[in-house]
Amino acid sequence: MSAMTTREHIVEAADELFYRHGFEHTSFSHIAGAVKISRGNFYYHFKTKDEILEAVIKRRLANTRDMLAAWERNSDDPAGRIGCFIKILITNGRRIRQFGCPVGTLSTELTKLEHPSGEGATALFSLFRDWLAGQFTLLGRKSDADELAIHLLVRSQGVATLASAFGDEKFIQLEVDQMIDWLQSLHMSTAGGTEEKK
Secondary structure, eight states: OOHHHHHHHHHHHHHHHHHHHOSTTOOHHHHHHHHTOOHHHHHHHOSSHHHHHHHHHHHHHHHHHHHHHHHHHHOSOHHHHHHHHHTHHHHTHHHHHHHOOHHHHHHHHHHHTTOTTHHHHHHHHHHHHHHHHHHHHHTTOOTTHHHHHHHHHHHHHHHHHHHHHHOOHHHHHHHHHHHHHHHHHHHHHIIIIIOOOO
């Protein structure tokens, strides 16, 4: 296993453990055990847990950008792209019910800890916000694009939180269906003659 590959494995394992157990409750030993390497080899790549956290946040940002780019490649319709965002709650439903939203849980934990990397974790929300606002703008809602983006982020985070609390799969499906209906009505009203000048 090359040095670069070992580092990637460490970050991947840490990402999963931070999601499942939280940053504070995940130790070097937990991560080293998951990767099955010695502590000495582990310290060659990362000296502190904060260094790993920074790498995890960079990994999540890169993966999110890749996901958003894939949605854009796969659909010319901004409403369809926004629908992909909404349906994350279904795609990742089992994990969300078990552990909550990976973005929300990490951001909340780091804020509580007053950790300097909290701002980096929040950048994931900003990435979604900016992207969603861009899609709503393309949908013809330039004047309230950011407001709609925030509304959708807030609602999806609320659904993720309650889905984790109640462990209810039907609840997620119902909320997703309602958000899709809301999006379709928004799209239809815009396409029906209320589209704003960009």
